[in-house]
Amino acid sequence: MSNLRLKAKLSKLIYYLILVPVAFVMLIPLIWLVPTALKSRAELFLYPLSLIPKRFLFSNFPTAWSYVPFGKYYINTLTIVFGVLFVQIITTTLAAYAFARLKFPGKDLLFIIFITQLMITPQSAILPNYLTIKSLGLLDTRLAVMLPYFASAFGMFLLRQAFITIPHELEDAAKIDGCNKLQLLWYVFLPLVKPTILTFSIISITFHWNEFFWPLIITDTSKARPLTVGLTLFAMQAESGAEWTLLMAATLLVVAPLLIGFLIFQRHFIQSFMQSGIKG
Amino acid sequence: MIEEALSLRKAINLKEYLSAYLFILPSFIFLVIFTYYPILKSFWLSLFKYDFSTPSPIFSGFSNYYTMFKTPLFWKVLRNNLWYGLGTVLPSVSLGLLFAVLFNNKRLRAKGFFRFSLFYPYVLPMAAASMVWLWMYNPGYGIINLFLKRLGLPYNIEWVNDGRYALLAVIIVAIWKYTGYYMIIFLAGLQSIDEELYEVAIIEGANSLQKFRYITFPLLTPTTFFVVMIAIINSFQAIDQVFVMTDGGPYNSTNVLLFYIYENAFMYWNLGYASAVNSFLFVVLLVGTAIYFRYSGLWVRYER
Numbered sequence: 341m342s343n344l345r346l347k348a349k350l351s352k353l354i355y356y357l358i359l360v361p362v363a364f365v366m367l368i369p370l371i372w373l374v375p376t377a378l379k380s381r382a383e384l385f386l387y388p389l390s391l392i393p394k395r396f397l398f399s400n401f402p403t404a405w406s407y408v409p410f411g412k413y414y415i416n417t418l419t420i421v422f423g424v425l426f427v428q429i430i431t432t433t434l435a436a437y438a439f440a441r442l443k444f445p446g447k448d449l450l451f452i453i454f455i456t457q458l459m460i461t462p463q464s465a466i467l468p469n470y471l472t473i474k475s476l477g478l479l480d481t482r483l484a485v486m487l488p489y490f491a492s493a494f495g496m497f498l499l500r501q502a503f504i505t506i507p508h509e510l511e512d513a514a515k516i517d518g519c520n521k522l523q524l525l526w527y528v529f530l531p532l533v534k535p536t537i538l539t540f541s542i543i544s545i546t547f548h549w550n551e552f553f554w555p556l557i558i559t560d561t562s563k564a565r566p567l568t569v570g571l572t573l574f575a576m577q578a579e580s581g582a583e584w585t586l587l588m589a590a591t592l593l594v595v596a597p598l599l600i601g602f603l604i605f606q607r608h609f610i611q612s613f614m615q616s617g618i619k620g
Numbered sequence: 621m622i623e624e625a626l627s628l629r630k631a632i633n634l635k636e637y638l639s640a641y642l643f644i645l646p647s648f649i650f651l652v653i654f655t656y657y658p659i660l661k662s663f664w665l666s667l668f669k670y671d672f673s674t675p676s677p678i679f680s681g682f683s684n685y686y687t688m689f690k691t692p693l694f695w696k697v698l699r700n701n702l703w704y705g706l707g708t709v710l711p712s713v714s715l716g717l718l719f720a721v722l723f724n725n726k727r728l729r730a731k732g733f734f735r736f737s738l739f740y741p742y743v744l745p746m747a748a749a750s751m752v753w754l755w756m757y758n759p760g761y762g763i764i765n766l767f768l769k770r771l772g773l774p775y776n777i778e779w780v781n782d783g784r785y786a787l788l789a790v791i792i793v794a795i796w797k798y799t800g801y802y803m804i805i806f807l808a809g810l811q812s813i814d815e816e817l818y819e820v821a822i823i824e825g826a827n828s829l830q831k832f833r834y835i836t837f838p839l840l841t842p843t844t845f846f847v848v849m850i851a852i853i854n855s856f857q858a859i860d861q862v863f864v865m866t867d868g869g870p871y872n873s874t875n876v877l878l879f880y881i882y883e884n885a886f887m888y889w890n891l892g893y894a895s896a897v898n899s900f901l902f903v904v905l906l907v908g909t910a911i912y913f914r915y916s917g918l919w920v921r922y923e924r
Contacts, residue, residue, distance in 0.1 A: 348727070351828070355722050362719065363737035366796065369752045370740070372763050376755065385761055431650065434643040443633075444640040450648070457655050459909035463857045463878055464902040467885050467894055468658035468665070491650035521639055550745035552860045553878075557886060568747040572864055575751060584755050594748045602743045606732065610739060613801065614808050 376588040377401075384585055400589035407577065407586065409562045410593060413570035420485050420555075420566055421548045425541055427490045432540075435491075436499035437525055441511070457493035463553070470557055480560040489548065495540045498615070502533040542605070542612040549598055567594045659902060665895035672889045684896035693872060694880070694897070700787060701876045705855035707791040708798065713847050715795070716802030721836065723803065724810045738800035746797065750864035753793045754780065757865075783873040786866050790874050793861050798854065802847045809843030810836070842915075849912035856905055877901050 371391065376384065377400055379393040404410065438444070439451060469488055478484040506529060514528050530537070552568040559565045565573075571594050575587055602609050666684050668677035688694050719738060723731070741749060756762045757779035769775035779789040817835050826834070837844075859878040862868060868875035868883065875883075881901065885894035 352725075352727060355725060355728060359719070359722055359728075359734055363734050366737045366741065366800070368763065369749065369756060369796070372756055373752045389761075389763075389766065431647045435647040438640040438643040442636055442640040442643070444637040447640075450644060453651065453656075454647070455913075457651055459906060459913060460655055460659065460902075461853065461857055461905050461909070463859070464662070464898060464905055465655060465658035467881060467891070467898050468661040469654055470885075471661070471891075472653065472658065487650070488654040491647040491654075493647075493651070496647065521643075546743055550747075552745065552747040553863070553882075556863070557882075568745045571751065572747055575754075575864070584758070584761075587751065588755060591748050591751045595744050598743050598745075599740065602740060603736065606736060606739075609743060610735065610804055613742065614804055 373588050373592060376585060377592045378589075379585055381583075381585050397585070400585050401593065404574070404586040404590040404593070408570055408574045408590075410567070410570065410590065412562050413565055413567045416482055416564055417549060417566040417568075419482050421545050423482070424486045424489045424548050425544050427486070428492045428495055428540075428544060429537065431491050432495035432499050433525060433530065435496045436503055437521075437529065439496070440500045440503035454493045454496060457491075458497075462488065466554055466557060469554075473558055479558060480564050482564045484558045485551075485555045485564060485566065488554070492540075492544070494616075495544070498536050498540050499533060502536040503529060506532055538608065539612040539615060542609055543616050546598060546609075662895050662898045662902060665892055666899045668892045668895075670892035670895075677892065680892070684893050685900075687893060688896050688900065693875075696872055697875045697877055697880045700872075700874065701856060701858075703787060704791060704794075704858060704876055705852055707788070708794040708855055709848060709851040712795045712799045713802055713844070713851055715799045716847065717806050717840070717844070719799070719803045720806035720810055721832065724807060738803055740800070741797045742801040744797075746793075746860035747864050749797060750793060750861040753789075753796075753861075754865050757789055780866050781870055783870045786870060786874045790858075790861055790865060793865070794855075794858065798851065802851065805847050805850075806840065806843060809840050813839050845915060846912070849908060849915075853905060853908045853912065856901065856908070877904075 375391050375393055378396050378398065380395065380397050383394055435454070439447070439454075465488070473479055473484045473487070476484075478487070510528055510532075511524065514524050519527065550568065551566070552572075555564075555566050556569045556572075559569060562570065571590055574590055665677070667679060667681060669680040669683070670677035723734065728734075756764050759765055759776065759778050759781075762779075764779065765775045765777060768777070777785060779785050813836065817839075818831060821831050821835060856877060858876055859882065862874050862876055862879050863882075866874040868879045877897065878901065881894050881897050884890045884897065
């Protein structure tokens with residue numbers, strides 16, 4: 341018996357021996373980012389380097405903020421992220437309901453058309469979409485950054501799966517009470533699938549907060565630029581290499597909301613991304 | 621009576637059809653304009669000479685494809701992309717599997733901490749993370765060279781400015797970012813394996829390695845396949861870190877397909893040629909995603 345217990349202890353020890361260093365290595369970028377953002381430029385090049393700044397220089401944040409219009413970038417990112425989510429919830433709820441509950445000719449064909457979108461990665465449509473946006477006269481607008489994402493086959497599937505599990509009796513009761521289809525969706529269906537909406541929202545928000553390449557191409561001025569693009573342009577301005585403290589302060593500003601959200605809702609985040617597959 | 625009921629039934633049906641189409645319409649419009657039309661447009665444009673000197677496209681058949689297959693840089697870019705794929709997929713998938721197996725232990729403490737440290741890279745924007753890595757790769761003051769120096773290893777490495785190391789530098793960032801994600805997919809797979817199998821194996825006297833070899837790994841095969849496909853598809857979509865860290869250089873050593881398309885389209889305004897490369901990438905990605913869907917069981921899940 342004691343032999344077995346010894347073995348269990350030993351295997352536990354092996355886990356920690358591997359996982360602790362691995363966790364440490366994974367955290368290095370974060371451990372390296374935060375102190376740099378708080379150091380003075382002079383201290384940055386001192387040797388030996390210390391993880392705790394001698395003097396916490398919080399002024400790096402306002403200084404970085406004054407170089408480029410981060411306030412504007414923040415507003416742009418928030419507008420894009422929540423604008424996309426808002427429209428997606430409407431379009432996906434409607435389509436999901438139709439596919440989950442209604443009968444109509446051509447349903448299977450339309451379903452396949454939706455499914456196929458899951459297989460088409462947005463990156464392979466960037467060049468032609470740029471031309472479309474250009475011909476619509478929408479270059480350098482926040483709407484242009486959002487438009488390609490207004491329909492989400494992935495969101496439609498998640499919601500459809502959730503809608504299917506809702507008992508028909510609830511629907512019938514609401515119909516007898518005189519609900520039309522839209523009221524039915526709003527008052528009966530949506531409240532019942534809140535966890536699914538949360539899952540989809542986490543994936544959508546993270547994806548669009550992080551998106552870089554499409555907004556980079558479609559925006560031209562700070563009018564529509566989101567944070568990720570603004571940050572890299574700031575980096576190009578500060579290319580001398582001596583501005584790392586400001587650059588890391590700006591980077592921290594860009595990643596902080598997601599990092600804090602992830603810290604608080606860790607389980608939700610992980611469970612959501614378990615379902616996201618290639619769309620994430 | 622019967623006829624009246626039938627026509628009423630018909631009217632109700634028509635009303636239901638109509639509302640169904642109206643409900644699908646908004647999604648459908650955006651799908652068509654921003655997913656399906658672009659694919660056709662990309663193929664269509666690839667058949668034209670359409671560049672800075674020819675602002676109105678001239679039909680040129682398959683000449684863009686011909687040019688593409690004859691351009692050494694295209695092959696170099698494709699090779700880079702394959703190396704990048706191999707270099708990221710193998711380590712991140714196998715590490716993800718290893719960590720998932722280690723992590724799938726009920727007696728483990730500080731799970732929240734481990735989970736956070738492994739998964740947070742996946743949540744961060746690649747562009748911002750690349751900025752941090754750029755600072756870590758800094759030749760004079762970056763933490764990586766300082767660490768190498770401490771270990772007594774060669775430490776004057778120009779990580780992103782040396783053609784020998786730049787691709788490796790980009791690969792390391794991708795491994796760091798995706799390993800935690802693959803780990804949690806493996807974890808989900810592991811948790812679906814029946815505990816009793818292990819109990820039987822223990823009674824039969826199997827050690828940990830045998831349990832992994834004869835139970836865990838075979839039963840995880842579908843998950844492994846799923847993860848490998850996601851990883852391969854991801855590798856063909858890499859661009860953010862290339863853009864931020866190396867700009868495709870030095871000497872195109874980190875130029876990958878998507879970056880090559882970007883260069884040709886938006887820097888040289890060679891739209892016909894860029895469309896040809898784009899269509900090539902589209903086919904590669906479509907083959908990948910089609911295999912992924914065919915075998916991942918998602919088709920089954922999405923069936924009624």
